[in-house]
Amino acid sequence: MAAGELQVTLDAVIVAVTDETPRILVIDGEDHSPRLPSGPLDPGDRTLDRALRRFVRQQAGLEVGYVEQLYTFGDLDRSAGFVGRPECSRLLSIAYLALVRESRPAAGATWMNWYDLYPWEDQRAGPPPVLGSAIEPAVAEWVEASPTPAVRSEREERATMVFGLGGAAWDGVRVLERYELLYELGLLAESAGEDPSPSAGLGRPLQLDHRRMVATALGRLRGKLTYRPVVFELLPPTFTLFQLQRLVEALSGVRLHKQNFRRLAEGAGLVEGTGEVARTGGRPAELFRFRREVLRERPRPGVGTPWTRS
Amino acid sequence: MAAGELQVTLDAVIVAVTDETPRILVIDGEDHSPRLPSGPLDPGDRTLDRALRRFVRQQAGLEVGYVEQLYTFGDLDRSAGFVGRPECSRLLSIAYLALVRESRPAAGATWMNWYDLYPWEDQRAGPPPVLGSAIEPAVAEWVEASPTPAVRSEREERATMVFGLGGAAWDGVRVLERYELLYELGLLAESAGEDPSPSAGLGRPLQLDHRRMVATALGRLRGKLTYRPVVFELLPPTFTLFQLQRLVEALSGVRLHKQNFRRLAEGAGLVEGTGEVARTGGRPAELFRFRREVLRERPRPGVGTPWTRS
DNA sequence: ATAACTAATACTCCCTCTGAGCATTAGTGA
DNA sequence: TCACTAATGCTCAGAGGGAGTATTAGTTAT
Numbered sequence: 001m002a003a004g005e006l007q008v009t010l011d012a013v014i015v016a017v018t019d020e021t022p023r024i025l026v027i028d029g030e031d032h033s034p035r036l037p038s039g040p041l042d043p044g045d046r047t048l049d050r051a052l053r054r055f056v057r058q059q060a061g062l063e064v065g066y067v068e069q070l071y072t073f074g075d076l077d078r079s080a081g082f083v084g085r086p087e088c089s090r091l092l093s094i095a096y097l098a099l100v101r102e103s104r105p106a107a108g109a110t111w112m113n114w115y116d117l118y119p120w121e122d123q124r125a126g127p128p129p130v131l132g133s134a135i136e137p138a139v140a141e142w143v144e145a146s147p148t149p150a151v152r153s154e155r156e157e158r159a160t161m162v163f164g165l166g167g168a169a170w171d172g173v174r175v176l177e178r179y180e181l182l183y184e185l186g187l188l189a190e191s192a193g194e195d196p197s198p199s200a201g202l203g204r205p206l207q208l209d210h211r212r213m214v215a216t217a218l219g220r221l222r223g224k225l226t227y228r229p230v231v232f233e234l235l236p237p238t239f240t241l242f243q244l245q246r247l248v249e250a251l252s253g254v255r256l257h258k259q260n261f262r263r264l265a266e267g268a269g270l271v272e273g274t275g276e277v278a279r280t281g282g283r284p285a286e287l288f289r290f291r292r293e294v295l296r297e298r299p300r301p302g303v304g305t306p307w308t309r310s
Numbered sequence: 311m312a313a314g315e316l317q318v319t320l321d322a323v324i325v326a327v328t329d330e331t332p333r334i335l336v337i338d339g340e341d342h343s344p345r346l347p348s349g350p351l352d353p354g355d356r357t358l359d360r361a362l363r364r365f366v367r368q369q370a371g372l373e374v375g376y377v378e379q380l381y382t383f384g385d386l387d388r389s390a391g392f393v394g395r396p397e398c399s400r401l402l403s404i405a406y407l408a409l410v411r412e413s414r415p416a417a418g419a420t421w422m423n424w425y426d427l428y429p430w431e432d433q434r435a436g437p438p439p440v441l442g443s444a445i446e447p448a449v450a451e452w453v454e455a456s457p458t459p460a461v462r463s464e465r466e467e468r469a470t471m472v473f474g475l476g477g478a479a480w481d482g483v484r485v486l487e488r489y490e491l492l493y494e495l496g497l498l499a500e501s502a503g504e505d506p507s508p509s510a511g512l513g514r515p516l517q518l519d520h521r522r523m524v525a526t527a528l529g530r531l532r533g534k535l536t537y538r539p540v541v542f543e544l545l546p547p548t549f550t551l552f553q554l555q556r557l558v559e560a561l562s563g564v565r566l567h568k569q570n571f572r573r574l575a576e577g578a579g580l581v582e583g584t585g586e587v588a589r590t591g592g593r594p595a596e597l598f599r600f601r602r603e604v605l606r607e608r609p610r611p612g613v614g615t616p617w618t619r620s
Numbered sequence: 621a622t623a624a625c626t627a628a629t630a631c632t633c634c635c636t637c638t639g640a641g642c643a644t645t646a647g648t649g650a
Numbered sequence: 651t652c653a654c655t656a657a658t659g660c661t662c663a664g665a666g667g668g669a670g671t672a673t674t675a676g677t678t679a680t
Contacts, residue, residue, distance in 0.1 A: 006351070008316065008402065041316070043400065047385040072382040072404050075357040090353065092318065092402075094382050160606040171609040242627080260668065262629075267666090282627025283675040296470040299481040304667080552657080570639065572658075577637095592656025593646040614638080 005089045010052050011038040011210070013217035014064060014098045016111065017234045020250045023111040024214055025060055026206065034112065035207035036214070038093070052096050061106040064098040066233040071095050071216050078209045091208075097217045099233040114218060115253075117203045117211055121175060121218070122253045130201040131163075138185050139163060172252050172305065175219035179212060222252055227300040229270060232290040240278050240285035241265060244303075252305045261303075269294045270301055315399045320362050321348040321520070323527035324374060324408045326421065327544050330560045333421040334524055335370055336516065344422065345517035346524070348403070362406050371416040374408040376543040381405050381526050388519045401518075407527045409543040424528060425563075427513045427521055431485060431528065432563045440511040441473075448495050449473060482562050482615065485529035489522060532562055537610035539580060542600040550588050550595035551575060554613075562615045571613075579604045580611055 013036060014025040026034035039055030041048070049067055056062050074092040115122040120131050139159045146152030156166075162177045164170035182202065183191040189205040205211050224230050231247055245261045265271050272291045277284040294301045323346060324335040336344035349365025351358070359377055366372050384402040425432040430441050449469045456462035466476075472487045474480035492512065493501040499515040515521050534540050541557055555571045575581050575598075582601045587594040604611045 006318065006353075008318070041384070041400070041402075043316075046387070048382070069381060071379060072358070074351070074404070077356070090351070092351075094384070157602070157606055166606070168606055169609040240628090257668065257670095258627095259629080259631090259670085264667075279676080280627065281677070282625080283629080283677090285628060292467070296467055296476070296478055299479040300483075550657090567639065567641095568656095569641085569658080569660090574638080589647080590656065591648070592654080593648090593658080595657060 006092060007089065008041045008092045008094070009038045010041060010048065010055065011036045011093045011095045011213060012052055012056050012064075012098055013070065013095065013214050014056065014060065014062065014100060015114075015217070015221065015234070016100045017247055017250050018111075020246050022114045022250050024114050024117075024217075025062070025106075025109050026112045027059065027109050029207055033205050033207050034110070036095075036210045037109065041094075048094065052098070056098065059106075060109045062100060064100050066099040066230065068097045068220075069094065070097050070213070070220060073209060073213065093213070095213045095216065097220060099221075099230065101234060101236065114214065117206070117214055118175065118179065118218070119201055119203055120178065121172075123170070123172075124249055124253060124255050134187070134201060135163065135182065136165060138187055139165065139181070142185055172254060173219050173223045175222065176212070176215045179215040183212075222305075225251060225302055226304055227302040229290065229294065229301050229303075231303060235290075238274060238276070238287045238289050240280065241271070241288060242280070242285060244271070244288070248303050248305065254305055256305065264304060268301060269297055270303070316402060317399065318351045318402045318404070319348045320351060320358065320365065321346045321403045321405045321523060322362055322366050322374075322408055323380065323405065323524050324366065324370070324372065324410060325424075325527070325531065325544070326410045327557055327560050328421075330556045332424045332560050334424050334427075334527075335372070335416070335419050336422045337369065337419050339517055343515050343517050344420070346405075346520045347419065351404075358404065362408070366408065369416075370419045372410060374410050376409040376540065378407045378530075379404065380407050380523070380530060383519060383523065403523070405523045405526065407530060409531075409540065411544060411546065424524065427516070427524055428485065428489065428528070429511055429513055430488065431482075433480070433482075434559055434563060434565050444497070444511060445473065445492065446475060448497055449475065449491070452495055482564060483529050483533045485532065486522070486525045489525040493522075532615075535561060535612055536614055537612040539600065539604065539611050539613075541613060545600075548584060548586070548597045548599050550590065551581070551598060552590070552595060554581070554598070558613050558615065564615055566615065574614060578611060579607055580613070 012025075016023050016025075025037060027037055029035050037056055037059045039051070039059065041051055042054070045051035045054060048069070052067060053064060056064055072092065072094045074090060076090060078091055078093075119128050120135060122128060143152060143155045143159055146155050158181065159165045160168045161171075162174055162181050179188075182188050185191075187202055188211075189202070190209075190211065203211075206214065221230070225248065231244065231251070234247060235244065241262050242258070244265060245256055245258065248261075249256055269291055271288040273286045273288055276287045278287050322335075326333050326335075335347060337347055339345050347366055347369045349361070349369065351361055352364070355361035355364060358379070362377060363374060366374055382402065382404045384400060386400060388401055388403075429438050430445060432438060453462060453465045453469055456465050468491065469475045470478045471481075472484055472491050489498075492498050495501075497512055498521075499512070500519075500521065513521075516524065531540070535558065541554065541561070544557060545554065551572050552568070554575060555566055555568065558571075559566055579601055581598040583596045583598055586597045588597050
């Protein structure tokens, strides 16, 4: 690969949720860490969208439904520290988010729990231990080590915003910003440099900057939940309200108040009961379906989540 | 240019607001319509961001502050109907949104009212006449012309969602969706095809698909207003609350309730008074400044707008 | 059978946010 | 001094949403 050469690929973050675990599809790298499904931009593809669906079909044997462009990555240091990629060539990757219902496994591809990549993002059982044991001390130290008061103020602001330190609110959407701060602090395997790094509990890396891409996807998805009915792309056509709630909790990483969730979902006209019931282990639950008409009634239908823990 | 060749550019939607008019920077095309500032991706640019700032400096003599990546356009039909571009070559454009404070004009570049591109988006003086005279009839006709009930239902849903027909709410953020529907209906100059097109009042086109890019930018900016304090990028360091309100109105295309706007801006801790006052023609107004601390206090600080007209 | 358990569903309370309007104040210019 | 302009202050009502209590309808263990 010559210096200055430009290579363009499409990368896909394919998300499915089974058993309250959000997963992404990764391709096993033999001696490397796993990587995202990714394909070249073929001159024959009329649209980028089609190109993406084509190579996802080829590589993962998957027919994706919902697809959305995420971000285009093209900085020169993307492959920093990664063997086999000269830094002088530019790698341009157009990342996509795709949601699928069924999670049929595919040859060479694996479903991977996305909280294995970002353990600190799963707050369903309260703040994860890594936060207190490794992250918050490191961030606090970084703030302390500020060379000037101005820098210190900047760092404080960032720490507060991003990790909700100092009693501030934790914003579930800021996945990427948290990832980037940890990256800068050298806490992640892919940024640790020569230091063997104390990356215990700080998640598994992916190839190149794919972990950053997935962070982008996660943040985007969490944000979109609240104003577009995207959850239903991940559900079977009929489901109980509790299933829906568990799904939203899995994606947002937060526990929700059951009764309020019901009220919200029904009150917003997001779902409607089918008369059928499902046996669930306790009192049988009514089965619901997505109410498409809500799109006509409300400008921004979605499932609200309290992003804040005080 | 050979078939199958790939050309990558960065395109910039640079926004400034003066006198309650949001404007974008365009480069005058001699015999074509205006185009966005756009530059090649240089191998020497370490990051895409820097590449953008560099060529904006070169082409428009402008130093931009806030910069955000918007979307990457790469479908094959992007240059459809545009002279001088064979359709077999793929044009990949990474579009950016940039906000600037001062609007010093630049040689070869002009500031253009963005509502000249989308007259239907400015609802500050009530629904613009084009909506009733041209758009709504055309959309209604399109719905009527549905071949099957299923298609009809889809079209109805889309018309309702996007243009707020049938008493539904108008969502200011859906700029791109409105543009795309009008495009599909053949109402816009760039989509009219052989038909000379009745594009009166339907806005001026830009080169290639640049009008679509600006629509993306506008929608994104309107959305971002509500949860990030981006407005202040467009304001001088010190301003009156009414100035701020006029700015938000200009961007969102909607009139706001003055007293409530004040309460909101102050109550949310978004701004703080400097003791100074400005002579405004009536009772002097206090000058305010952006309160940076709000970033630490609130997870998603922004100026709310009622996106809905019933 | 009956009790213990699980999970769904119903309802209440209260606080905040926000849309809308009325009222007052402090300047400018005829 | 009055008319006018624009800023500022205040009230009120309804919607939304966070949190808790109570009730119901099943399953499972004894």
